[in-house]
Amino acid sequence: MAMIFCSSCGKENPPEAVNCVYCNAPLVKPVYSRRNPDEKEGIIGKGYEEEFKGIFRSLFDFAFKSLIAKRVLKFLYGLSVIILCIGYFVAIKESISTAHNLHANSLVEFFAFIGLFILSSIVFTFVLIFIRVYYELTIYFIYLAEDVRIIRERK
Numbered sequence: 001m002a003m004i005f006c007s008s009c010g011k012e013n014p015p016e017a018v019n020c021v022y023c024n025a026p027l028v029k030p031v032y033s034r035r036n037p038d039e040k041e042g043i044i045g046k047g048y049e050e051e052f053k054g055i056f057r058s059l060f061d062f063a064f065k066s067l068i069a070k071r072v073l074k075f076l077y078g079l080s081v082i083i084l085c086i087g088y089f090v091a092i093k094e095s096i097s098t099a100h101n102l103h104a105n106s107l108v109e110f111f112a113f114i115g116l117f118i119l120s121s122i123v124f125t126f127v128l129i130f131i132r133v134y135y136e137l138t139i140y141f142i143y144l145a146e147d148v149r150i151i152r153e154r155k
Contacts, residue, residue, distance in 0.1 A: 069142050077135045084128060091120035 003012045008025035019026055058068045095116030 070139060073135055073139055073142075077131070080131050080135075081128070084124065084131070088120060088124045091123075092117060095120060 002015065004015055004017065004027050005012055006020040006023060006025055007028055009020060009023045011020065011022045013020055013022075013027060017027055095113055098112065098116060
């Protein structure tokens with residue numbers, strides 16, 4: 001188990017200590033917050049450094065003490081949104097060219113553009129919702145795995 005750092009003097013203490021061995025201040029045990037699971041309450045200094053490893057250092061952590069899936073999912077979600085936005089703008093461009101290529105009067109072109117614009121907007125919204133829900137469910141399973149690991153370490 002990792003060492004605990006004192007919130008008063010900042011010095012390292014053994015994990016079983018209740019008070020700081022240097023200044024006798026009460027030690028605050030780490031509490032995992034669901035509001036922001038990446039942020040640990042009551043930890044300062046270099047405590048629980050395995051939780052804050054860099055992504056490349058975590059890649060070579062063969063004991064799997066730190067998980068990189070959350071960081072990878074954040075990147076993949078951002079990439080998905082960018083690709084989806086590019087696809088949306090391509091669809092808008094194609095709806096403009098399709099409406100223009102109908103060789104009909106301007107009213108038909110206008111309604112064709114509006115119809116394709118609305119359709120692509122609806123598809124964009126539903127796909128974005130689907131992607132977001134998929135990544136949220138995935139991240140909740142990761143949180144569940146981390147919570148199980150924490151419970152297992154307490155025993």
